[in-house]
Amino acid sequence: MHLASLPERQEAYAQLEVALSRARATGQRLVVALIQIDRFYGVNEAKGLEAGNQVLESIGGRLMQAGSDVAFVSLISGDTFLMAREFGYSQAECAGAVEAMKYAVQYPIEYEGTELNLTASIGTCLFPQNGRTSERLLGHAETALFKSREQGGNRITFYSEEETKQMNRWLEIGAALRPALYLRQFHLSFQPIFRTDSGRLRGFEALIRWNHPELGTIWPGEFIPIAEQCGLIVPIGEWVLQEACRMLAGMQEYRQKELVISVNISHVQLMDGAFCKMVSHVLSEAGIEPSSLELEVKEDVILHFTDKILSVLSALRALGVRITLDNFGEGYASLVNLKQLPINSVKISKSFIKQIDVPSVERHIVEAMIGLLHKLEIDVIAGGVEYEEQYELLREWECDFVQGFLLGSPMQPDLLDMSIIRKSPQTA
Numbered sequence: 001m002h003l004a005s006l007p008e009r010q011e012a013y014a015q016l017e018v019a020l021s022r023a024r025a026t027g028q029r030l031v032v033a034l035i036q037i038d039r040f041y042g043v044n045e046a047k048g049l050e051a052g053n054q055v056l057e058s059i060g061g062r063l064m065q066a067g068s069d070v071a072f073v074s075l076i077s078g079d080t081f082l083m084a085r086e087f088g089y090s091q092a093e094c095a096g097a098v099e100a101m102k103y104a105v106q107y108p109i110e111y112e113g114t115e116l117n118l119t120a121s122i123g124t125c126l127f128p129q130n131g132r133t134s135e136r137l138l139g140h141a142e143t144a145l146f147k148s149r150e151q152g153g154n155r156i157t158f159y160s161e162e163e164t165k166q167m168n169r170w171l172e173i174g175a176a177l178r179p180a181l182y183l184r185q186f187h188l189s190f191q192p193i194f195r196t197d198s199g200r201l202r203g204f205e206a207l208i209r210w211n212h213p214e215l216g217t218i219w220p221g222e223f224i225p226i227a228e229q230c231g232l233i234v235p236i237g238e239w240v241l242q243e244a245c246r247m248l249a250g251m252q253e254y255r256q257k258e259l260v261i262s263v264n265i266s267h268v269q270l271m272d273g274a275f276c277k278m279v280s281h282v283l284s285e286a287g288i289e290p291s292s293l294e295l296e297v298k299e300d301v302i303l304h305f306t307d308k309i310l311s312v313l314s315a316l317r318a319l320g321v322r323i324t325l326d327n328f329g330e331g332y333a334s335l336v337n338l339k340q341l342p343i344n345s346v347k348i349s350k351s352f353i354k355q356i357d358v359p360s361v362e363r364h365i366v367e368a369m370i371g372l373l374h375k376l377e378i379d380v381i382a383g384g385v386e387y388e389e390q391y392e393l394l395r396e397w398e399c400d401f402v403q404g405f406l407l408g409s410p411m412q413p414d415l416l417d418m419s420i421i422r423k424s425p426q427t428a
Helices: 009-026 041-047 049-064 091-106 134-150 161-180 220-230 233-254 275-286 299-304 307-319 335-340 361-375 388-396
Strands: 029-037 070-075 080-087 109-111 114-116 120-127 156-158 186-195 201-212 216-218 260-265 293-298 322-328 345-348 379-382
Touching: 009 029, 009 070, 009 080, 009 134, 029 049, 029 091, 029 134, 041 049, 041 114, 049 070, 049 080, 049 091, 049 109, 080 091, 091 120, 091 156, 120 134, 134 156, 161 201, 161 220, 186 233, 201 220, 201 233, 220 233, 233 260, 233 275, 260 322, 275 293, 275 307, 293 299, 299 322, 307 322, 345 361, 361 379, 361 388
Parallel strands: 120 156, 201 260, 260 293, 293 322, 322 345, 345 379
Antiparallel strands: 029 080, 029 120, 070 080, 109 114, 186 201, 201 216
16 A cells, blocks of 8 residues: 555545445444544654654555454644544444554564554544534534643543533633733732741742632643643743842842742743853842742653753753752652752652551551661651641651641732741841
8 A cells, every 4th residue: 555545634634525325324333433643753753754654554455454444544734643443332343443553563673674553542432323424424523632741641541421521621721821911911919938947937838729700719730731731830920020120029028038939840941042041130120039039840850850841850950949849759750860860859648648647558658768868868748747646746857837727828929927927037
């Protein structure tokens, strides 16, 4: 099969209509799938376009031969196939048909003595359960494909109504994000962080909040990933940093020179070439020392770990800014990784902290973790402290800093309890 013989996009859609007409007439069911080769650009970049064409031709041929029930296979973009297969009435038969698609991509491909190992993200939907028109089925398959890619690729995702709702929500939030910054819909709340050795205030973590006039409260866990994907996290992150540093500078009238403000940053911001310069400018403009700023990087930055990110983190630390690895213990980082990162501290994941006041594995893990991190000369922060028993254990284990609802909930700047602020060593 030659690559040129694969139908173009419009012809592919027409073939899907033919397959659907046949299925309607015979009462047969179809699985419709979009099969996207993961990171296919790497083949073209490393081996050349001719190699890429041969790989696509090979995969297309395998998909066509996946079974006698294949309705059609079409290459509709540079790395994505549209395919339909008939199947019976059992879930096992349907699952087997889709697994065969995945296997067709994953089976090693020989090219000039080199073995290429590829994976695929597959989004699937079913006729007639998920729709009776090609337009609706393609839309559902794209929704499922997006979900596969969002979860890291190399997986099969079947369409569901819930995923469509999530996609619509994603689109709504994405559209609302663009004007939100200049319409001043964001605000910051500040949660206190305390020293366990003295019980005095160490500083605050700045937390972004978004109250949309129509969509209501949208939590960071929902809109931050969208902002990262559409590139808006860079200007939003700069605004957060400016507001947080301005708030800390305003506390200097209370002689709070030792307080630290913590700000969460994204790996996308770290990839921005102007990030270090922007941080330095914000610090200078606010009139606070670099050591008064702590940047928290999610532990999953390890997944995006590059020489560029390492260089940026090193430059920030050389500037005097503190670097904290957030959500430590969730599975991405290890003590070996920590040796490679220019960090001052780690914040242990709340999922561990919430279990330490009862007999549990987490209790022993957190105690051991604190001891090991101290041996590496890394400070330890425990977030999510909600009960007195948790606080007492963390103090016993000599955890350096703690925060959580037991000690203080996030508050807007004008509502900060001055009695909390005056617990700083500066005013002792």
